[in-house]
Amino acid sequence: MDAMPKWAEVVLVPLISLLLAAILSALVILAIGESPWEALKLMVDGALGSTYGWGYTLYYATNFIFTGLAVAIAFHARMFNIGGEGQAVLGGLGVALVCLFIPFPHWSLALIASACGAALFGAAWAFIPAILQAKRGSHIVITTIMFNFIAAALLNYLLVGALKPAGSMEPATGRFPETTHLPSFQDMFSFGEATLFRGAPANISFFVALAACVALWALIWRTRLGYELRAFGHSESAARYAGISPTKIIVISMLISGGLAGMMAINNVQGEAERLVLNAVEGAGFIGIAVALMGRSHPFGVLLAALLFGFLYQGGAELALWTSIPRELIVVIQALVILFTGALDNMVRMPLENLFLMRRRPPGPDRKSTSAEGAR
Amino acid sequence: MDLITLLQLLDSTLRLATPLLLACLAGLYSERAGIFDIGLEGKMLAAAFLSAGVAYVTGNVWLGLLAGIGASLLLSAIHGLASITFRGNQLISGVAINFLAAGLTVVIAQSWFAQGGRTPQLSGGARFNPVTLPGAEALRDVPVLGPIYYELISGHTIIVYLGLIVVPITAWVLFSTRFGLRLRAVGENPAAVDTAGVSVVGMRFAAVAICGVLCGIAGAYLATALQAGFTKDMSAGRGYIALAALIFAKWRPVYCLWACLLFGFLQAIALRSDLIERVLQFNIQSQLLDALPYILTVVILAGFVGRAVPPRAGGEPYVKER
Numbered sequence: 001m002d003a004m005p006k007w008a009e010v011v012l013v014p015l016i017s018l019l020l021a022a023i024l025s026a027l028v029i030l031a032i033g034e035s036p037w038e039a040l041k042l043m044v045d046g047a048l049g050s051t052y053g054w055g056y057t058l059y060y061a062t063n064f065i066f067t068g069l070a071v072a073i074a075f076h077a078r079m080f081n082i083g084g085e086g087q088a089v090l091g092g093l094g095v096a097l098v099c100l101f102i103p104f105p106h107w108s109l110a111l112i113a114s115a116c117g118a119a120l121f122g123a124a125w126a127f128i129p130a131i132l133q134a135k136r137g138s139h140i141v142i143t144t145i146m147f148n149f150i151a152a153a154l155l156n157y158l159l160v161g162a163l164k165p166a167g168s169m170e171p172a173t174g175r176f177p178e179t180t181h182l183p184s185f186q187d188m189f190s191f192g193e194a195t196l197f198r199g200a201p202a203n204i205s206f207f208v209a210l211a212a213c214v215a216l217w218a219l220i221w222r223t224r225l226g227y228e229l230r231a232f233g234h235s236e237s238a239a240r241y242a243g244i245s246p247t248k249i250i251v252i253s254m255l256i257s258g259g260l261a262g263m264m265a266i267n268n269v270q271g272e273a274e275r276l277v278l279n280a281v282e283g284a285g286f287i288g289i290a291v292a293l294m295g296r297s298h299p300f301g302v303l304l305a306a307l308l309f310g311f312l313y314q315g316g317a318e319l320a321l322w323t324s325i326p327r328e329l330i331v332v333i334q335a336l337v338i339l340f341t342g343a344l345d346n347m348v349r350m351p352l353e354n355l356f357l358m359r360r361r362p363p364g365p366d367r368k369s370t371s372a373e374g375a376r
Numbered sequence: 377m378d379l380i381t382l383l384q385l386l387d388s389t390l391r392l393a394t395p396l397l398l399a400c401l402a403g404l405y406s407e408r409a410g411i412f413d414i415g416l417e418g419k420m421l422a423a424a425f426l427s428a429g430v431a432y433v434t435g436n437v438w439l440g441l442l443a444g445i446g447a448s449l450l451l452s453a454i455h456g457l458a459s460i461t462f463r464g465n466q467l468i469s470g471v472a473i474n475f476l477a478a479g480l481t482v483v484i485a486q487s488w489f490a491q492g493g494r495t496p497q498l499s500g501g502a503r504f505n506p507v508t509l510p511g512a513e514a515l516r517d518v519p520v521l522g523p524i525y526y527e528l529i530s531g532h533t534i535i536v537y538l539g540l541i542v543v544p545i546t547a548w549v550l551f552s553t554r555f556g557l558r559l560r561a562v563g564e565n566p567a568a569v570d571t572a573g574v575s576v577v578g579m580r581f582a583a584v585a586i587c588g589v590l591c592g593i594a595g596a597y598l599a600t601a602l603q604a605g606f607t608k609d610m611s612a613g614r615g616y617i618a619l620a621a622l623i624f625a626k627w628r629p630v631y632c633l634w635a636c637l638l639f640g641f642l643q644a645i646a647l648r649s650d651l652i653e654r655v656l657q658f659n660i661q662s663q664l665l666d667a668l669p670y671i672l673t674v675v676i677l678a679g680f681v682g683r684a685v686p687p688r689a690g691g692e693p694y695v696k697e698r
Contacts, residue, residue, distance in 0.1 A: 028480070028483065031487075032483060032484070032486075032487035033487060080465075080467055080468075082467070082471065128674075132674070132677065132678050136677075136678050136679045137679075138674075138677035138678055138679070139677070139686070141412075141414070141467050142619065142620075142623060142673070142677060143674055143677055145414070145616055145619070146616075146620065146670040146671075146673050146674050146677075147670075147674070149613060149616065149666075149667060149670045150667045150670050150671060150674075153663040153664070153666045153667035153670075154663070154667070156663045156666075157661055157663040157664070160663075161661075286471070286475070289468070289471055293468065324486065324487070324490075325483070326482055326483055326486045326493060328478070328479045328480075328482035328483050328486075328493070329479065329483050330479070331475050331478050331479030331482075332475075332476060332479035332480055332483060333479075334475055334479070335472050335473070335474075335475030335476035335478075335479055336472075336476070338468060338471055338472040338475065339454070339458065339469065339472035339473075339476070342464065342465060342468035342469070342471075342472065343458035343459065343462075343464035343465055343466075343468045343469030343472055344457070344458050344462055344464055344469075345462075345464055346462040346463055346464055347458075347462045347464075350462075
């Protein structure tokens with residue numbers, strides 16, 4: 001029996017968790033001698049007060065949608081993919097190789113090819129931990145952590161070696177050719193005199209991310225594979241009994257997960273930087289964990305949570321610019337969100353469940369009447 | 377390569393292995409009791425920051441050490457609360473702790489010292505200074521053994537020796553005491569321990585607390601002995617390498633020592649790329665050396681070189697009645 005109505009489960013629990021995280025963050029801001037209210041006003045103004053701010057908010061949100069969906073799909077199969085960071089690094093490598101070495105006549109073809117490249121490389125990086133988990137029982141959390149570090153070392157190696165243009169001192173690839181540049185929001189939404197989103201990095205990959213949300217929703221709740229995946233996540237033994245192959249589910253869920261994390265690179269590498277630099281991912285792979293937890297692993301929830309984190313990121317950058325609050329405050333907020341929505345979930349949930357159970361029980365000390373009520 | 381260069385290399389191996397070793401043993405206590413801890417990194421970082429901050433303000437490194445342990449214990453308490461009391465996901469809690477430490481240290485350091493998220497340089501009594509063991513100077517000129525004693529064994533900070541002593545103590549506590557037996561049992565079969573009338577929750581909190589103390593010492597060592605002050609993200613993945621070493625060592629204390637020395641050695645030679653080139657006649661990319669601990673761990677995890685079997689109840693919250 002569900003102790004809580006569905007709306008409470010879906011809306012109330014994340015909201016209370018978020019509120020707790022917000023209160024603690026406000027206390028941190030107070031403790032370092034700034035005003036939380038002023039900080040919030042600055043953040044809202046900086047992230048949502050102009051199309052420029054929106055352009056950054058949506059740019060960050062695009063990254064977080066991809067990595068959030070990546071963690072979410074793995075959660076459905078009860079896999080914890082903590083390796084989104086490494087998979088996104090490899091995705092960047094895939095995008096860079098496609099953009100640098102294939103001549104494209106038009107950006108649309110380049111986008112399709114680089115999205116495939118990114119997904120392929122990200123999925124490949126998730127494949128090894130997945131197959132090790134499925135076949136040898138190596139804990140996927142540990143192996144994906146290890147693969148994050150190996151990915152960072154690999155990229156470092158390539159960027160100071162093979163991929164660095166001759167004569168350059170910077171550990172980065174050369175600029176991608178003009179024809180692979182994606183249209184930014186500024187190019188897409190400026191009509192006549194009015195230039196919107198001027199200089200902001202949001203680009204067409206935001207819509208790819210939205211499409212990925214819809215596709216993933218359909219996959220999880222409208223296909224046989226999605227059903228098998230969820231069944232496996234709920235009970236491995238039951239799924240096995242129903243003839244679902246654990247190896248297949250583990251590997252496929254991780255491939256999709258890695259592919260989605262990798263596809264983040266069409267936004268940050270192809271869309272924004274237009275070349276591959278060290279540390280291009282900037283922790284977005286980890287933020288995916290917070291986003292997926294916050295969004296309750298539902299693609300629509302992930303979208304909302306990604307927008308929230310996009311707002312926090314852009315707002316945090318503005319805070320760092322105008323006040324003495326460093327950018328790392330966002331990392332604290334992110335940690336608190338993960339803590340309350342993920343690890344301390346029961347702390348929020350248990351009292352709420354009790355509250356709802358109390359309300360449902362009819363008044364009166366007699367327990368018998370309760371069961372009679374239920375039987376009727 | 378002559379003896380002195382080799383000794384220098386081993387000397388820095390020992391220095392670099394110490395934080396790994398302390399964190400690795402910290403993880404050992406926690407995981408043996410069935411609590412996965414990927415928050416070692418965060419605890420070390422928090423301890424490094426607070427120890428450096430307090431050592432700078434008071435000028436006393438021992439107070440710094442205490443403060444570092446306190447910071448680490450606080451995070452341990454959060455981890456315990458989330459994963460033991462509220463039966464949350466231990467991995468997610470660990471991730472949260474890592475971020476909490478990464479963010480808070482910089483935010484507080486900035487508002488405390490206003491030096492871009494660092495603490496000021498530590499010097500004198502605010503740092504752990506090398507200890508010269510008795511007779512090291514006198515025996516220095518004895519061939520072979522003299523330099524070994526003087527260069528390699530003597531001249532480390534007290535924490536290095538502490539780390540080495542904790543290894544046999546851990547082995548003794550885990551395998552020869554009642555507490556150790558119960559601790560291991562809680563990680564393998566908590567229901568049995570519960571039936572015997574021992575509090576599973578109590579044992580697990582004790583293990584998590586020991587983990588906090590050791591991580592605190594490891595973090596304080598980073599900021600007050602290995603380096604002179606706290607810098608942003610100074611733990612630099614050491615918590616994860618310690619985790620790797622723990623798996624590499626198959627959750628056994630003495631193996632932990634060897635695994636950490638191996639990974640410390642890899643870090644030490646990564647710092648001396650000139651040496652590799654001279655000895656091997658070709659250059660090994662430093663990135664490969666950076667990645668090697670992780671690659672080795674994946675190979676071990678894959679079970680190609682002996683199987684690493686974690687404690688059976690690891691990662692699962694204990695529910696008394698289902």
